[in-house]
Amino acid sequence: MAKFDTLCVRAGYNPKSGDANVTPIVQSTTFTYDTAQEMADLFDLKRDGFFYTRLSNPTNRVLESKMAALEDGVGAIACASGMSATLLAVLNVCNSGDNIISSNQIYGGTFNLFKTTLVKYGIETRFVDPNASYEEINKLVDENTKIIFAETVSNPTIVVLDFDKWSKVAKDNNILFFVDNTLSTPALIKVKDYGADVALYSSSKYLDGHAVALGGIIVDLGTFNFKNNKRYPEFNVPDESYHGLVYADLNKTAFVTKCLAQMIRDLGAIMSPMNAFLTNLGMETLGLRMERTVSNAAKVAKFLSENKNVEWIHHPSLKTDPYYEIANKYMPKGVTGMMSFGVKGGREKAVKFMENLKMIKMVTHVADSRTCVLHPASTTHRQLSDLDLKKAGIPDNLIRLSVGIDDIEDIISDLSQALENI
Numbered sequence: 001m002a003k004f005d006t007l008c009v010r011a012g013y014n015p016k017s018g019d020a021n022v023t024p025i026v027q028s029t030t031f032t033y034d035t036a037q038e039m040a041d042l043f044d045l046k047r048d049g050f051f052y053t054r055l056s057n058p059t060n061r062v063l064e065s066k067m068a069a070l071e072d073g074v075g076a077i078a079c080a081s082g083m084s085a086t087l088l089a090v091l092n093v094c095n096s097g098d099n100i101i102s103s104n105q106i107y108g109g110t111f112n113l114f115k116t117t118l119v120k121y122g123i124e125t126r127f128v129d130p131n132a133s134y135e136e137i138n139k140l141v142d143e144n145t146k147i148i149f150a151e152t153v154s155n156p157t158i159v160v161l162d163f164d165k166w167s168k169v170a171k172d173n174n175i176l177f178f179v180d181n182t183l184s185t186p187a188l189i190k191v192k193d194y195g196a197d198v199a200l201y202s203s204s205k206y207l208d209g210h211a212v213a214l215g216g217i218i219v220d221l222g223t224f225n226f227k228n229n230k231r232y233p234e235f236n237v238p239d240e241s242y243h244g245l246v247y248a249d250l251n252k253t254a255f256v257t258k259c260l261a262q263m264i265r266d267l268g269a270i271m272s273p274m275n276a277f278l279t280n281l282g283m284e285t286l287g288l289r290m291e292r293t294v295s296n297a298a299k300v301a302k303f304l305s306e307n308k309n310v311e312w313i314h315h316p317s318l319k320t321d322p323y324y325e326i327a328n329k330y331m332p333k334g335v336t337g338m339m340s341f342g343v344k345g346g347r348e349k350a351v352k353f354m355e356n357l358k359m360i361k362m363v364t365h366v367a368d369s370r371t372c373v374l375h376p377a378s379t380t381h382r383q384l385s386d387l388d389l390k391k392a393g394i395p396d397n398l399i400r401l402s403v404g405i406d407d408i409e410d411i412i413s414d415l416s417q418a419l420e421n422i
């Protein structure tokens, strides 16, 4: 198989003689056929092809095949957003009465989904510190546990996941292991190698990379055996809403097929072909961008760790970071461009620092080509009291910095002058 950077450029699209050399945007909801039989076969999944864009579209298919190739997975689904990707993947296996065991260091939107919205539908989440022991995590499992959920690296706390420990809980109990790998991407870690069964992405971040298209991707890594697994009865009985198909009989593609046949069919929430085109275009440079991102991030982390106006800093490239060893074990090329640090002098100085920045902009977004910052205490987490902030591991002087691919000298010179003048 071709190497990573080649797959980024080419996977999923193989133009024939006279075809467009670049993936076209197929901006059409429907596809036409000459005979009723051809269409019937499509509906019955007897042949591959396109009939309605909610279920499949040629532009989306290119992006999905590319992601599956990059992850060594068996299939992928491009969704409207990272949130919808997580929601659809969860609902594909959880019914009312089921539960999820999740790291408590996860993206705020996912935390709210698990903590508030899913509860209304009878799905419970048992949150646990990602650094809890195997025994502590394992004892949360019961016969209704359907998913073990964690993120490769958390934001803004920058906790790097101990994959071996988390995947062992999943494997020992024969439970699906979902990993949200948004902030590291397949360029830095192939989560399949460390026990993940399903990889989830907000493609709005590094995959698109230019902050132009909202999207999410579910990748089925084809590793989980549903056959006769009593924990997942729905995979082992005929789906009367889909011609009596028994998903477990499909072996490796059981998860992605059920997700498409039931979840996408009934809940929609697919990526638009235009966004699939933009995301696919952005992904051509994923390998290149991540290489520069982590090399810039390591230099910025070193600079900040030596600055007199910086109280503390979390980035796993630093030898002094508690996650340095574990980061090297799983992601020797680098972990992410995300980091957080504390400005000396508390909340007021943190805000002053941010307002002093000239090139680096304040935005809610992270993980694209432009270096950007956010002060969670006065923005995303402003509803929380100082005490609640502390409990969430977010000091009031914390700055979240997403290092991009700007020239390193320009990034450091802007940070330097802004810190100098607090």
Ligand SMILES: *Cc1c(COP(=O)(O)O)cnc(C)c1O
Pocket: 081, 082, 083, 084, 107, 109, 110, 151, 155, 180, 182, 183, 201, 202, 203, 204, 205, 214, 215, 216
């Ligand atoms: C942004 C993000 C999401 C949500 O994705 P959207 O595309 O904004 O819906 C999920 N997980 C992580 C880690 C994220 O950073």
